Amino acid sequence: MDHGMGQGADRTDGGRYQGMDRRENAELYAAFEALLDAGPEPPLPSVTEAAVAGGRRIRRRRTAVALAGALVVAVCGVTTAVNVADSRPDPVQQPLAPPTPTQEPTEAPTPVATPEPAPG
Template sequence: MRSDMDERDDDSLHAAFQALLVARPEPPLPGVVDAAVTGGRRIRRRRVVLAAAGTLAVVACTVTVATTLSGSDAGRGPRPVAPAATPPATPGPTTAAPEDGRAQPADGTATDGGAAGQDPTDGAEPAHTP
């Protein structure tokens, strides 16, 4: 019960679809295995990038905490202070020991107190300590 008009419309529609298929061929479908391999590589790459980013973040946090803690302790700790009233004891230069074994000062004064009335700094410059 179809009319001729319906058949012509169907034929013309069929011809139009054939013309489209010939003009632009259908792209080939990728294989299932190829798609799975490509997807697996993408997932692996994403995991490696995320692991590297996480490692860098942990290292950055560790360095920041370490420098912050060591920097704050350095400024707060007690600092040693040298006593102001007591000069440091520095031995004076001596000459070679005589035969009796006692060392003599370089300026020739005796160490047994024979020059007790004489000022030890008389004529000599005081030693400068760094």
């Protein structure tokens, strides 16, 4: 496959940096050397320590959410119990004797009129 390189292309620079002049190459080389000579690389952080810290964070969050959920359930239970207790009639306010009817029943039954058959 021809990646923009002709058959007679010069590959002394690896082919990719043909257009770069030597001054730019020298500047780039000097910049890389300065980075490498700046000092020792900082130590890489431990992946295990980061995972342990993340696990602690997740456990704390999970515990906090579970406690908040339990608190919500407890508040709902107390609220329901108070509302149910308030809806029951108070035993102190109930009368001790059964209620008496306000209208006294009549002694004799009232006669009911029966229709007579039509002559026919």
